[in-house]
Amino acid sequence: MFNTISDVKAALSAQRYIPSDEIATTVFLAEKLGKPILAEGPAGVGKTELAKVWATATGRDLIRLQCYEGLDETKALYEWEYAKQLLYTQLLRDKLNDLLAGVTTLAEAADRLAAEEDVFFSSRFMLPRPLLKAITSERPVTLLIDEIDRADAEFEAFLLEVLSDFQVSVPELGTIRARHQPMVLLTSNNTRELSEALKRRCLYLHIDYPTADQELQIINLKVPGLPPKLAQQAVELVQRLRSMDLKKHPSVSETIDWARALLELNARHLDRATIENTLNVLLKFEGDLQRARRAMVRDEGDRMRRERDEFGRLRRDDESSRFRGN
Amino acid sequence: MDQRVVDFIHALRARGVRISLAESIDAMRCIEITGVADKQFFRSALRASLVKEPRDLPTFDELFPRFFGLDMPPPLHQPGSGMSPEEREQLERTLQQMLASLTPEQLRRLFEMMMTGQGMSGSQMRQFLSANTTAMQMVTGFQPWATRRALRELHFDRLEQLLQELLERLRQAGVSEAALRQLEQEARENRAALAQQIGKEVGNGLQQYESEERRRRPIEDLQDRPFEELQHQNDDDMRAVINRLAAQLRTRVALRQKRASKGALDAKSTIRANLRYSGVPLDIRHRRRHLKPRITVICDVSGSMRAVTGFMLMLVYALQDQISRTRPFVYYRTIADVQADFQRLRPEEAIRVVPERVQGGPWQTNLSECLATFIRDHLDAVDRRTTVIFLGDGDDHLSPPNPRAFEIIKRRAHRVVWFNPEPPYRWGRDDNHMHIYGPMCDAVHHVSNLRQLVAAVDGLFQ
Numbered sequence: 095m096f097n098t099i100s101d102v103k104a105a106l107s108a109q110r111y112i113p114s115d116e117i118a119t120t121v122f123l124a125e126k127l128g129k130p131i132l133a134e135g136p137a138g139v140g141k142t143e144l145a146k147v148w149a150t151a152t153g154r155d156l157i158r159l160q161c162y163e164g165l166d167e168t169k170a171l172y173e174w175e176y177a178k179q180l181l182y183t184q185l186l187r188d189k190l191n192d193l194l195a196g197v198t199t200l201a202e203a204a205d206r207l208a209a210e211e212d213v214f215f216s217s218r219f220m221l222p223r224p225l226l227k228a229i230t231s232e233r234p235v236t237l238l239i240d241e242i243d244r245a246d247a248e249f250e251a252f253l254l255e256v257l258s259d260f261q262v263s264v265p266e267l268g269t270i271r272a273r274h275q276p277m278v279l280l281t282s283n284n285t286r287e288l289s290e291a292l293k294r295r296c297l298y299l300h301i302d303y304p305t306a307d308q309e310l311q312i313i314n315l316k317v318p319g320l321p322p323k324l325a326q327q328a329v330e331l332v333q334r335l336r337s338m339d340l341k342k343h344p345s346v347s348e349t350i351d352w353a354r355a356l357l358e359l360n361a362r363h364l365d366r367a368t369i370e371n372t373l374n375v376l377l378k379f380e381g382d383l384q385r386a387r388r389a390m391v392r393d394e395g396d397r398m399r400r401e402r403d404e405f406g407r408l409r410r411d412d413e414s415s416r417f418r419g420n
Numbered sequence: 421m422d423q424r425v426v427d428f429i430h431a432l433r434a435r436g437v438r439i440s441l442a443e444s445i446d447a448m449r450c451i452e453i454t455g456v457a458d459k460q461f462f463r464s465a466l467r468a469s470l471v472k473e474p475r476d477l478p479t480f481d482e483l484f485p486r487f488f489g490l491d492m493p494p495p496l497h498q499p500g501s502g503m504s505p506e507e508r509e510q511l512e513r514t515l516q517q518m519l520a521s522l523t524p525e526q527l528r529r530l531f532e533m534m535m536t537g538q539g540m541s542g543s544q545m546r547q548f549l550s551a552n553t554t555a556m557q558m559v560t561g562f563q564p565w566a567t568r569r570a571l572r573e574l575h576f577d578r579l580e581q582l583l584q585e586l587l588e589r590l591r592q593a594g595v596s597e598a599a600l601r602q603l604e605q606e607a608r609e610n611r612a613a614l615a616q617q618i619g620k621e622v623g624n625g626l627q628q629y630e631s632e633e634r635r636r637r638p639i640e641d642l643q644d645r646p647f648e649e650l651q652h653q654n655d656d657d658m659r660a661v662i663n664r665l666a667a668q669l670r671t672r673v674a675l676r677q678k679r680a681s682k683g684a685l686d687a688k689s690t691i692r693a694n695l696r697y698s699g700v701p702l703d704i705r706h707r708r709r710h711l712k713p714r715i716t717v718i719c720d721v722s723g724s725m726r727a728v729t730g731f732m733l734m735l736v737y738a739l740q741d742q743i744s745r746t747r748p749f750v751y752y753r754t755i756a757d758v759q760a761d762f763q764r765l766r767p768e769e770a771i772r773v774v775p776e777r778v779q780g781g782p783w784q785t786n787l788s789e790c791l792a793t794f795i796r797d798h799l800d801a802v803d804r805r806t807t808v809i810f811l812g813d814g815d816d817h818l819s820p821p822n823p824r825a826f827e828i829i830k831r832r833a834h835r836v837v838w839f840n841p842e843p844p845y846r847w848g849r850d851d852n853h854m855h856i857y858g859p860m861c862d863a864v865h866h867v868s869n870l871r872q873l874v875a876a877v878d879g880l881f882q
Contacts, residue, residue, distance in 0.1 A: 099454065099461050119454065119464035126453045127446070134474060176702050284474065287667040293472040294440050297450075300474050 095152055096125055105151040111143060112304075112311050120299045121148060130257055130278035132242075132288070132296035138345020139301045141281040142240055148279065149236035157231070157276075158238045159224035161245035167252060171262060173221045179214055215266035225256055226270070234274040242292075243282040250289055257295060304346060306333050312346060317353040327364040328353055335376065335386060344376040352376050366394070421456060422448065428487040429470065435483070437476045443469060459488070486623065496613055498537035499606035503599045507590075511535075511603070514589050518582070526552040527575045531582050534610045545621045566626060567619040576615065583607055646868050647727040647841065662734050665874050714745040715880070716801045716833075718794070720812030721750045721775040722785050728841045730771045731870065732811050735877055737762065747801040751812075752778040755790040757798060785815050787853065788822035795825050799832065807880055808833045810861075813842040814854035821853040826860055835862040839876055843868070 096102045102125075103118040113121070121144075124131045133141040149156035159170055183190075193210065197203045222230065228237040242250065256262060260272035280296065282288060304312065310329045313320065320328075328349070336343045344352075352375045361368045369390065377383050429444050450465040463484060471480045500508050515535050522528040529548065533539055540548060553570040571577075587600055689705035697703070717736055719729045729750070736746055748758050756777040761770045802808055808829060830836045838861045840847070840854060848855030858864045865876040 099458075115460045116464045116467065119461050120468040123450050123453060123465060123468060127449060129446070131468075132472070177696055180697055180700070180702075287663075290438070290440075294442055296472075297446075297468040298472040299468060300471075300477060 096122055098122075106147055109147040109151050110315055111140070111147040112308060112315065113144075114301075114304075114308070116299065117144065117301065120297050124277060124279075124297055125152075127297075128275055128277075130280060130296045131299050132280045132282065132293060133299045133301055134282045134284050135301035136303065136343065136345065137283050138347040139303060140346055141279075141301055142238065144301075145236060145238035145240075145279040145281075148277065149238075152234075152236070152277070154234045154236045154277065155231065156238060157224050157228045157235050158240060160240045161242050161249070163244055163246065165245045165249055167249075168223070170223050170225050170249070170252075171256075172223055172226045172264065174215070175219045175221045179219050182214070182219075217267065220264070220267075226262065228276045229256075229260060229262060229270060229272040231276075232273065235276045237276040237278045239278065239280045241283060242280045243284060243286045243288060247289065250292055254289075254291055254295065303336055303343070306330065309333070309346065309349060313349065313353050316350045317357055320353050320357050321362065324356060324361060324363060325353065328356065331364065331369070332376065338385065338389060340377070340382045340385065341379045342377070342382065348376050366390070421451075424487060425451065425466070428466075428483065431483050431487070432470065432476075432479065435479045437471065437473075437479055439470055443472075462488070496533065496537045496539040496610045497606060499535060499603050499610060500599075501606065502602040503595070507595045507599055510593050510595060511590060514586060514593065518586060518589075522582070524575070527578060527582075530574060530576065530614065531579060534579060534583075534607055534614060535586070537610060539614070539617065545617060546625065549618065549621055549625070564619075567615075567622045570618055570622050571615060574618075579611055583611075645870075647731065647870075661870065662731065665870065666735060714747075714803070714806040715809060716747040716749065716806050717809045717811060718749045718751060718755075720752070720785065720787075720815075721778060722752050722813075722815070725812060725841065726775070728839075728867065728873075729811060731873060732809075732839070733762075733771055735873065748774075749794070749798065749801070750774050750778055751785075751787065751790040751794075753784065753786050753789075754778050755793050755798075757801075784817035786818040787812070787814070787816035788819040788825070791822045791825035791829070795828050799828075802829055802832045804832070804834055806833050807835045807837060809880075810836070810838045810857070812838075813840060813852065814838075814847065814857055815851050816853050817851050821856040823856055823860065826857055830860055836860070837862060837876075837880065838864045839867045839873070840864060841866070841868050 096105065099115075099118050099122045102122045103113055106113040106118065106121070120131055123129070133144065135141060145158075146156055148154075190207075193206060194203050197206065220226075224237070228235050239253070242253070245253075257278060260275055261269055263269045280292075303309075306329055309332065310325060313325045313329060314322075317325075332344050332349045332352070352372060355372050355375050356364075356368070359368065359372070370387070373383060373386060377386055425447065426444070429439055429447070433439055447466055447469040450469045451462065454461045454465040456462050466484070467477075467480055471477055500511055503511065515532075519528055519532055522531060526548070539545075549570060553573040583604065587604060590600060590603075591597075684707050686705045686707040689707075690701055690703070691699070693703045693705055694701050715736065717732065719725070719732065721729050733748060736748070746759075748762055749755055750758050752775065756774075758770070758774045758777060761774050761777075764770075765773065826836075838854075838857065842852070842854070844866055846852060846854075847858060854864075863879070865872065865879070867873045867876055
C-alpha cells in the first residue's frame with residue numbers, strides 16, 4: 095500500500111492529520127510487518143484520531159473496541175443471542191412437535207433434538223463483537239483497541255492470543271481465521287503498567303504533546319480562519335500552561351476547541367478579558383484555573399514593570415541627551 | 421552495521437532498558453524495511469521496536485547519537501599541502517630526525533600521526549589507549565574527565581612544543597613562511613581531530629565498562645540486600661524496583677480477584693437479568709466477592725527503622741488502587757495520623773517529612789503510650805474489614821508492654837499482622853516486647869529485605 099515513509103506522511107496529511115516522523119515511520123513499519131502499534135501518551139494528543147485517519151487513508155473500515163474495567167470475551171469477541179434463540183424456539187414449536195412425533199422414549203427425543211442442535215448454534219444466532227467483526231470482515235479493517243490500560247490483566251492475556259495469530263475458536267463452530275489481517279492500533283493512557291508480553295508484540299509509539307510549531311500547524315489546519323497572530327498567541331499560551339505544574343495539562347484537542355471558541359467570539363487578540371472568559375475550555379479543574387490566572391497576573395505585572403523601566407530608561411536617555419545638547 | 425545495532429542494544433540493556441530477543445529481531449527487520457539512508461526514519465524504526473516504556477526514551481535519546489551519531493570525529497589530513505616538493509622532502513627528513521630521537525614512545529606515535537596524517541582505526545586506537553593510559557580501566561567518572569586524564573598521560577600538551585620545534589628547524593632550512601603557516605594550521609587541525617578521536621574511544625570504553633558492570637550485578641539482586649544497604653542506593657533505581665514489584669503484585673492480585681469473582685448465587689440480580697427471557701433463568705448471576713481490603717499501617721519511624729518504613733509506605737502507596745482505604749500512622753515517642761501528608765505530598769517527600777511529627781523529648785520509643793493514644797483517638801481507623809499492619813521492631817524504651825490496648829485493636833480488626841525487621845533471636849530481649857505482641861498477632865513476618873517485604877504484602881491479599 096505504501097512504498098515509502100513519505101507516502102505515509104502524504105496520505106495522513108491528506109486526511110488533515112499532521113504526523114511526526116515517528117508516527118509516519120511506525121505506521122509504515124506496522125503496514126510492512128503486520129504488527130500492532132501500541133500508542134501511549136497523555137490524553138488528547140491524537141491517538142484515537144490516528145486510527146481513524148489511518149483507516150481512511152488506507153481505505154479500510156474502522157472497528158473500534160473501547161476498553162473498560164470488567165470488559166470480557168462476551169463483550170469483546172462474541173455472544174450467543176439467547177433472546178433470539180428463545181424466540182425461534184417458541185415460533186418453531188409446531189415444527190418441533192413434528193420432529194418429535196412418533197418418538198416413544200425420552201432418549202430418542204433427546205437424540206433427535208441433538209441432531210438439530212447445529213441450527214441453534216450457528217452464526218445466525220451469534221452476536222459478533224468488535225474483535226470477531228474485525229476477523230470475519232469481508233473488507234480489510236483497521237482495529238482500534240482504545241484505552242487498553244483500563245481493561246483487566248486477564249483480558250490483556252486473552253487479547254494477546256487473538257493478536258498473535260488472528261484466529262479465534264468458537265467451540266460450537268470451530269476455528270475462524272481472519273480473511274484479511276487487520277491493522278491494529280492499541281492506545282493507552284498509561285494509567286496502569288501493561289504486561290511485558292503485550293508490549294513485546296507491539297511496535298511502540300509514544301505520542302507526546304506537539305512542539306509549538308507543530309501545534310500551530312495543527313491549529314491552522316483544523317481551525318482555518320483564525321487570525322495568524324491570534325493563533326500564534328494561543329499556541330504560546332497553551333505551551334506555557336503545559337510547562338506549569340497543573341493537575342491536568344491542556345491537550346491538543348482542547349487547544350483546537352479553544353481556538354474554535356476564540357473564532358466564534360470574534361476575538362482579535364488575546365487580552366486578559368478574553369482569556370478569563372475562555373480559559374475554562376482549556377483547563378478543567380478549579381485549582382488549575384486559579385493557578386493559571388495567578389500566573390498570568392504575575393506575568394502581566396512583570397511585563398508592565400519591564401515596560402515601565404524601559405520607558406524610564408528611554409526618558410532618562412532622552413533628558414540626558416537634551417542636557418548634553420544644551 | 422548489524423554489529424553496531426547489537427552493540428547499541430547491549431548498551432541499552434546495560435542502562436536497564438528491558439529488550440527481549442524477539443524485540444531485537446524486530447529491530448533488525450524494521451531496519452531492513454526502512455533502510456539506513458535516512459537517519460530520522462532509522463532512528464524512529466529503532467525506537468518503535470526497542471523502547472516500550474516512556475521512561476526509557478531519554479536513555480535511548482542519549483545513547484543513539486553516541487552509536488549512530490553525526491558527530492564522528494573528523495578524519496586526519498596530510499599536512500603540507502601548500503608546499504613545494506623540495507620543501508615537503510625537507511619536512512619529511514626533519515620529521516624523521518625528530519621522531520628518531522623522540523621519547524616516550526606514545527608521544528612519538530601521536531606526533532607522527534599528527535604530522536603525517538595517518539591515523540589509527542577504532543580498534544587500533546583502543547589498543548593504543550589501553551596500553552598507554554589508565555583511562556580505559558577507569559571504574560567511574562564521566563567522559564570529559566577521563567578524556568583529559570588520557571590526554572595528560574599521553575603528554576598531549578607536548579605536541580605543541582614539538583610542533584614549534586619542527587617549524588623552527590624547517591624555518592632554518594629555508595622553508596617559506598607562508599608554507600610554514602599553512603603547515604602549522606593543518607597540524608593543529610590534525611591535533612584537534614586526534615583529541616576528538618581519543619575522547620570518543622575513551623567514551624566507548626567507559627560505556628562498555630558500565631554495561632559489563634551492570635550485567636554483573638543485575639537489578640534483581642537489590643531484592644535480596646538488607647534494607648540498610650539499600651538506603652544508599654540511587655533513588656531512581658529504588659523507585660524502579662518498587663514500581664516493578666508493585667506492578668507484579670497488582671497483576672497477581674488482579675488475577676486472584678478474577679478467579680474469586682464467582683461467589684454465591686445472586687438471586688435478585690439473576691431475576692432482573694432474566695426478565696427478558698420471560699423469567700427462565702438463562703443468565704445466572706453470581707455475587708462478586710470484594711477482596712479489596714482496608715489497611716491501617718502503623719509504622720515505627722525511629723532511626724533504626726527509617727529505611728524499612730520508607731519502602732513499606734512506598735509499596736503500600738504504589739498498591740493504592742487495590743486497596744480501598746489506607747490509613748498510615750507513624751509512631752516514635754508519640755503517634756500521629758499522617759494521611760494528610762501523604763495526600764498532599766508525593767510519597768517520597770512525605771516519607772522524609774512525617775518523622776518530624778512524632779519527635780520531641782528524649783529520643784526513645786514509647787510504644788505502650790502510643791498504643792494507648794491510638795485506641796483513644798484513632799480507633800475509627802480499625803473496623804472488621806481492616807487489616808492492621810504493625811511495622812516495627814517492637815522496642816519500647818520507656819514503659820512496660822501494653823497487651824490490653826493491643827487486644828482491643830485485635831478484637832476490632834479483621835487481622836493484625838506484624839512486620840519485624842529485627843532477626844527473631846532478638847525478640848523479647850532487653851527492651852524488646854515482641855514476645856508479648858507477637859503471639860497475639862495473626863501473623864508475624866520477619867522482613868529484612870525487599871523480597872521478604874513483597875512476600876509479606878502479597879500474603880495480605882490472600
